[in-house]
Amino acid sequence: MDIFSKRKYLVIAIFLAAGTVFLIKLFGLQVMDSKYKVSATNNVLREIVQYPARGLVYDRNGTLMVFNKPAYDLLITPREVEAFDTTAFCKLLEISKEELNAGIQKAREYSTYKPSILIKQIPPESFAYLQEQLYKFKGFHTQSRTLREYAHSSAAHVLGYVSEVNDNDINRDEYYKPGDYIGASGIEKTYENQLRGVKGIKKQLVDVHNRIQGSYLNGAEDIPAQIGKDIISTLDADLQIYAEQLFRNKRGGVVAIEPSTGEVLALVSAPTYDPGLLVGRVRGTNYNILLRDTLKPLFNRATQAKYPPGSTFKLINTLVGLETGAITTNSRFSCYGKSTTPIRCTHNHVSPADVVDAIRESCNPFLWNTFRATIRKYNSTAEGFNVWREYVASFGIGQILSSDFPNALSGNLPKESLYNGIYGSGRWSPLTIRSLAIGQGELGATPLQMANVAAAIANRGYYYPPHLIKEIENDTIPGSFKKRRNTKISPVNFEPIIEGMEQVVNGNLNATIGVPGLQMCGKTGTVENNQGSDHSVFTAFAPKENPKIAIFVYVENGVWGSRYAAPMASLMVEQYLNDTIAAKRKWVEKRMLDANLLNPNQPK
Amino acid sequence: MPKRNSLWANIDWITVILFVTLMLLGWVNIYSSVFDQEHQSIFDTSQRYGKQLIWIGAALVIAFVILIIESNFYVFFSYIIYGTIILLLILVLFIGVEINGQTAWFMVGSFRIQPSEFGKFATALALANYMNTHGFKLQKLKSLAIVSLIILTPAALILLQNDTGSALVYFSFVLVLYREGLSGVVLFFGALMIVLFILSLVVSNLVLALILLGIALIAFFVLNPKFKQFLRIPVFYMASFLFLFIVNLILGKKYEISFLISIASVVGTLIVLGYSFRKRLKYFAIICYIFLGSIIFTFSVDYVFNNILGAHQQARINELLGIKSDPLGAGYNVNQSKIAIGSGGVWGKGFLNGTQTKFDFVPEQDTDFIFCTVGEEWGFAGSILVIGLFMIFLTRLIWLAERQRSGFSRIYGYSVAVILFFHFFVNIGMTIGIMPVIGIPLPFFSYGGSSLWSFTILLFIFIRLDASRYEKF
Numbered sequence A: 001m002d003i004f005s006k007r008k009y010l011v012i013a014i015f016l017a018a019g020t021v022f023l024i025k026l027f028g029l030q031v032m033d034s035k036y037k038v039s040a041t042n043n044v045l046r047e048i049v050q051y052p053a054r055g056l057v058y059d060r061n062g063t064l065m066v067f068n069k070p071a072y073d074l075l076i077t078p079r080e081v082e083a084f085d086t087t088a089f090c091k092l093l094e095i096s097k098e099e100l101n102a103g104i105q106k107a108r109e110y111s112t113y114k115p116s117i118l119i120k121q122i123p124p125e126s127f128a129y130l131q132e133q134l135y136k137f138k139g140f141h142t143q144s145r146t147l148r149e150y151a152h153s154s155a156a157h158v159l160g161y162v163s164e165v166n167d168n169d170i171n172r173d174e175y176y177k178p179g180d181y182i183g184a185s186g187i188e189k190t191y192e193n194q195l196r197g198v199k200g201i202k203k204q205l206v207d208v209h210n211r212i213q214g215s216y217l218n219g220a221e222d223i224p225a226q227i228g229k230d231i232i233s234t235l236d237a238d239l240q241i242y243a244e245q246l247f248r249n250k251r252g253g254v255v256a257i258e259p260s261t262g263e264v265l266a267l268v269s270a271p272t273y274d275p276g277l278l279v280g281r282v283r284g285t286n287y288n289i290l291l292r293d294t295l296k297p298l299f300n301r302a303t304q305a306k307y308p309p310g311s312t313f314k315l316i317n318t319l320v321g322l323e324t325g326a327i328t329t330n331s332r333f334s335c336y337g338k339s340t341t342p343i344r345c346t347h348n349h350v351s352p353a354d355v356v357d358a359i360r361e362s363c364n365p366f367l368w369n370t371f372r373a374t375i376r377k378y379n380s381t382a383e384g385f386n387v388w389r390e391y392v393a394s395f396g397i398g399q400i401l402s403s404d405f406p407n408a409l410s411g412n413l414p415k416e417s418l419y420n421g422i423y424g425s426g427r428w429s430p431l432t433i434r435s436l437a438i439g440q441g442e443l444g445a446t447p448l449q450m451a452n453v454a455a456a457i458a459n460r461g462y463y464y465p466p467h468l469i470k471e472i473e474n475d476t477i478p479g480s481f482k483k484r485r486n487t488k489i490s491p492v493n494f495e496p497i498i499e500g501m502e503q504v505v506n507g508n509l510n511a512t513i514g515v516p517g518l519q520m521c522g523k524t525g526t527v528e529n530n531q532g533s534d535h536s537v538f539t540a541f542a543p544k545e546n547p548k549i550a551i552f553v554y555v556e557n558g559v560w561g562s563r564y565a566a567p568m569a570s571l572m573v574e575q576y577l578n579d580t581i582a583a584k585r586k587w588v589e590k591r592m593l594d595a596n597l598l599n600p601n602q603p604k
Numbered sequence B: 001m002p003k004r005n006s007l008w009a010n011i012d013w014i015t016v017i018l019f020v021t022l023m024l025l026g027w028v029n030i031y032s033s034v035f036d037q038e039h040q041s042i043f044d045t046s047q048r049y050g051k052q053l054i055w056i057g058a059a060l061v062i063a064f065v066i067l068i069i070e071s072n073f074y075v076f077f078s079y080i081i082y083g084t085i086i087l088l089l090i091l092v093l094f095i096g097v098e099i100n101g102q103t104a105w106f107m108v109g110s111f112r113i114q115p116s117e118f119g120k121f122a123t124a125l126a127l128a129n130y131m132n133t134h135g136f137k138l139q140k141l142k143s144l145a146i147v148s149l150i151i152l153t154p155a156a157l158i159l160l161q162n163d164t165g166s167a168l169v170y171f172s173f174v175l176v177l178y179r180e181g182l183s184g185v186v187l188f189f190g191a192l193m194i195v196l197f198i199l200s201l202v203v204s205n206l207v208l209a210l211i212l213l214g215i216a217l218i219a220f221f222v223l224n225p226k227f228k229q230f231l232r233i234p235v236f237y238m239a240s241f242l243f244l245f246i247v248n249l250i251l252g253k254k255y256e257i258s259f260l261i262s263i264a265s266v267v268g269t270l271i272v273l274g275y276s277f278r279k280r281l282k283y284f285a286i287i288c289y290i291f292l293g294s295i296i297f298t299f300s301v302d303y304v305f306n307n308i309l310g311a312h313q314q315a316r317i318n319e320l321l322g323i324k325s326d327p328l329g330a331g332y333n334v335n336q337s338k339i340a341i342g343s344g345g346v347w348g349k350g351f352l353n354g355t356q357t358k359f360d361f362v363p364e365q366d367t368d369f370i371f372c373t374v375g376e377e378w379g380f381a382g383s384i385l386v387i388g389l390f391m392i393f394l395t396r397l398i399w400l401a402e403r404q405r406s407g408f409s410r411i412y413g414y415s416v417a418v419i420l421f422f423h424f425f426v427n428i429g430m431t432i433g434i435m436p437v438i439g440i441p442l443p444f445f446s447y448g449g450s451s452l453w454s455f456t457i458l459l460f461i462f463i464r465l466d467a468s469r470y471e472k473f
């Protein structure tokens, strides 16, 4: 016996003390405290996620554009399934037996006692009948979700679509759980956080057989779902729909902007698609069909196509010439028509021509002389080019204009280094890069950027970043949208340009694009195309004073600027400002609506 | 005189029966917690209860093999076994497989082995052997150092595997050392530190400082024979506080009153310390040291808590102490576990009728949270049964240890008892919310081959040693 033998009592005492403490605590938990005895009938608590409805989208006049429709998921809890009439069940759900078996197998692999979704997004029409019959099939229950519905089947590229979250989304943001929906493009994507709302939790008592017995604590611990915030878009639904009608059977893009705010009134990429195609159970199939379509309807030409701006770019080049002092309103350059070098003129007109004449006649030689004079004003070609480039960039060319277009491209505004790379430093001159003078060559701008240029000209020198959102319910729109950005051109230099643009509309095109009582200013463009008919381009704003709309239209294979782009632009401006098309212009409208330009080799 | 040579007659069958009972009770609860209509056969090895049945069979074989080996083997090979396990623990850090963030597993074919599980009996053997050597005395610094090294080496290696729970188990050896002569003061300070740790997180440091001051004053009073001498002590504190208060006024109230009180209590203690040296009041000095130590410890806890503990460890402690509750986050497991146990009532819902534990409300329901199934399906009656069985079992082990003639067997027996106790205490304490969530299994109950076998080996080596208690070695 050692001297420490008595210490065994303390060790045993510690053991017994622990056991006693446990029993006291367990007595409290299991016998005294009724909090944990949820009910006498072996109920368990189940948390049911409450999915909020997404926010609605309205147009600028309060017309509802996007709303929600109910849909239902059918869930299966494999261990509760009892033998059932599979034929009747498949008929009820309009699925094949193979699909049913595969679905059950998948659910079983996930869990035999936790519910998993068997069939997603059952439309309400089928649901009503299904709900009546469901009692026959043990182990199945439904949960309600909401799906997007579109009032006009238009503005697909602006509104975007909603899809199921992928693994990236789930890893990036813990809010998302598998099976949740997320905005995948357009406004749905940009304003996902505002539109999605906040999921809620409903605690329910469920018995051993998973049957709902009622709410827990009368819902005291439930967290209600918060529905998403509504959004008022800058679009004008009528104009948007009209523009899409005009662009039927054509390729190209149009963007219309309110110059005083930068609000986008219409944005069309043609061919477009019905946004309703990408909703619900048919989404996957339709998406693949659209993806494989050779006309590329999913490609947003309005914000992603890098079109050479063509003659519409002459407006900027002339403005740069005036601002740098390379030319003045008194400058005149001779034009010998088709025999002019190094760039020939496509028109016959007075010579020598001044600024206003040059804009009206789209005179290439004048623009060449202006461009050369601008660059020659500086010590070297490179320096002159860089000054020119800065002026052009101040119009937003070559840049991402705004956060509202998540997939927009910045286009091409060539850098000095590009030409140094091609020709060698100091080995290129204005002559080398003369295509820039007439808006061709290495230049590429999206219709969105060119519409913004039209807005900047309409404003005589400034613009607001183009955007798609006017208001968010109980929230603010990004401050950058209200921040005026100035071009590097003084207001006074715009006047002769605008004068020229007005003469374009009032000149010999007046029969097709002149809108009675409307002072519209515009500029046509024709972009050479080696693969088929040339492209038709038109940029415009109206009215001349206090402009309400600036627009840029690009019609692929539209042959001449004046043939399709200009009349279509004039119709849109007329529709927007007058709400109707004058009777005497109905024939123009009909011709535009009827035209089919999908064959790239249009007869000239 | 009992039959010296009959091994089977000398085995303590009561312990063996308790072992088998616990193991079978565990299996019944595993069966229930993963019960599934589709897999009803208990031999279905695709299900965990089927597998556990295999582990149990193997455990019985292991037990038998351990019993037929000569008891001397465990004494002679104790260091070799310990060394081998230490090597494996090092090796697993390099070639181990990471599961749930712990690099604690060897893969042998499709088989997983967790060497840390086997560290416990190896450490117990080595400890028993070393402490039984001639000339060993815990009071000697060298002996204490080697004992610490034997215990802490595997603990540190397991900590490196990121398995905090299994590493903490090694603290239980303190009780073995206590039984073998370690000063009770160590236990006292250990307990004091735990209490201070909890208090410093629950109440503000100022309140804690005042509580400690109050306790110190009471201690002074109790220990002081002369009342007049005692009365001076509060005066010292008041004076130092007043002094600081006036200094602060002159400085333009730069510091908070609470800060002044804290400083005053320290300054006052230093004065009392000086006073007790002058008057040769030994106990006063000790109280002062403890007080100062406690204050420093208290203030360092905040630092340790905020800077050294990981976020999930902080969350678990916050949850346990009720500082911050997050029933869907860190507190989810414990909350669900308490609901499951609490819903069992007095008599429970009956075998296979548990609902909480069946629908995955309780995570790890067949491993770390197996006690939930007991609580839910067998109610308070079942809780009494299981806790009672463990109490009888543990007390029986201490009783067996005390009847050993050899120091080796006694020390090993104590090790077995305290290791099993630590697992029992932490595991059930966690499920009922009085311990933080530390994932260690309930001996013989929880699902899992490695843990079941390691507990079997641990226990049966002792049963074998006990069976040879009449032999001399």
Ligand SMILES: [Zn+2]
Pocket: A335, A336, A337, A345, A346, A347, A349, A361, A362, A363, A364, A365, A366
């Ligand atoms: Zn010309």
